[in-house]
Amino acid sequence: xxxxxxTALITGASRGLGRAMTLALASRxxxxxxxxxxxQEEAEKVVQExxxxxxxxxxLPFDAEETDPAAFIEDVRKxxxxxxxxxxxxxxxxxxAAHYAPIAETDLSxxxxxxxxxxxxxxxxxxxxxxxxxxxxxxxxxxxxxxRFSLPGYGAYAAMKxxxxxxxxxxxxxLGERGIRVNTLAPGAIETDFGGGAVRDNPEVNAxxxxxxxxxxxxxxxxxxxxxAAILSDEMRWMSGERIEISGGQSL
Numbered sequence: 530x531x532x533x534x535x536t537a538l539i540t541g542a543s544r545g546l547g548r549a550m551t552l553a554l555a556s557r558x559x560x561x562x563x564x565x566x567x568x569q570e571e572a573e574k575v576v577q578e579x580x581x582x583x584x585x586x587x588x589l590p591f592d593a594e595e596t597d598p599a600a601f602i603e604d605v606r607k608x609x610x611x612x613x614x615x616x617x618x619x620x621x622x623x624x625x626a627a628h629y630a631p632i633a634e635t636d637l638s639x640x641x642x643x644x645x646x647x648x649x650x651x652x653x654x655x656x657x658x659x660x661x662x663x664x665x666x667x668x669x670x671x672x673x674x675x676x677r678f679s680l681p682g683y684g685a686y687a688a689m690k691x692x693x694x695x696x697x698x699x700x701x702x703x704l705g706e707r708g709i710r711v712n713t714l715a716p717g718a719i720e721t722d723f724g725g726g727a728v729r730d731n732p733e734v735n736a737x738x739x740x741x742x743x744x745x746x747x748x749x750x751x752x753x754x755x756x757x758a759a760i761l762s763d764e765m766r767w768m769s770g771e772r773i774e775i776s777g778g779q780s781l
Contacts (some may be wrong), residue, residue, distance in 0.1 A: 534584070536560040536614050537761065538583040538658060540591060540651075541624030543572035545721040546671070549754030550621060551575055561613045562605055563612025564591035564624065585612060593624045593650035594642065598657035606661070619667040619761045620658050622651035622693075627724035627768055630687040635685045647689035652696060664708040667761050670697045672772065674717040678780035684694060690715075695771055701770035710769035712760060717776025744777025 541547040542563025551561045552575070561579060561626060564586055565572035569692055576692050579586035589606045591601055609615055625647055628639060637688035655668060662668070673677050675687040701711035717736040720729035727734045728747050738747045756775045 533613060534560050534617075535618035536559050536562065536609060536612055537619040537621060538562045538564075538617055539566045539621040539691075540593060540654065541566075541618060543568045543575055543588065545723055546716065546750055546753050547621075547623045548575050548578075549750035550581055550623065550757045551586055553751070553754030553758040554761070555579035557584075557641055557762075559584055559618075559758075559761075560614070561586040562608045562612075563588045566590070566592050566624075576630045587611065588671065591624075593654075594601075594645045598650075598653045599655075602657045602661070603656070609661070611702070615661075616659045616663040617658060617666065618663075619669065620655060620763075621669045621734055621757065622654060623759065624650070624670045625671065629682045629724065630685065631682055640685055643685055643689045647686075648692050648696070651693065651719065658780065659704075659709075662709055665766070666707075666709045668697075668700060668704070668709060668711040668759060669757065670694070670711070670713045672697075672713045672715040674715050674774055674776045676715060681763040697772075698770050705769060710766070711768070712768060713772045714753070714757060714760060715772055715774040715776070716753050717742070717748055717774065717779040719750060719753060721750055738779070741780050742776070743781055746777065747776055748775065760774050 537559055539547055539550055543549045543565035551563050576586045576588055589604050628643055658692055670693050672690040675683045677691045697713040699710050718728045739745055
């Protein structure tokens, strides 16, 4: 089977950064297999927006904590065939959720949930997807600027993303012989609904972020989407094992 356009699998693509990634790639001629957990209506809107942007997208239900990755990958294979392909060019492990609690008050069951969502699930999905990722493929993990700078209350969440960054470096080393490049993107504070939408909707939080950021404002989802498209492009084919922070110079 020949492939006319590259195809990316993006988890958590129905809203926020995942939606922005999908639309950025669609506008550059990519096909996208996106996932959603509960927001099917929002996911279908993204499919329509991707078509308007010039690409093709399909959305599959996927719960990063509960769905069996092996079974899910069979759905991905079917979607690839519908898109006229039999290989994935990129996997973007984007799905995640915020968690706010001081270390002294972090509930251990919540910690276990953060691990399953942010560490175990991306590793399991990457394992399952690897047979479909060919020579020159890309794997991108999404981390956070909070793994570099510290804001009280985000320690457990940031620790999981720190683990993701280490995992990505090892994956880059181990998969390099197949020509697969693996990197991590660490966004700073972005105006989305993540964490209750505080950066976007709370003027005081927005002003606080702006004051600590070199470029004087929080980021926009499209700016992360464009960054992902750039990282996955052929122009960045010599980059692997890197942590790329897109934060406007936050907390320098």
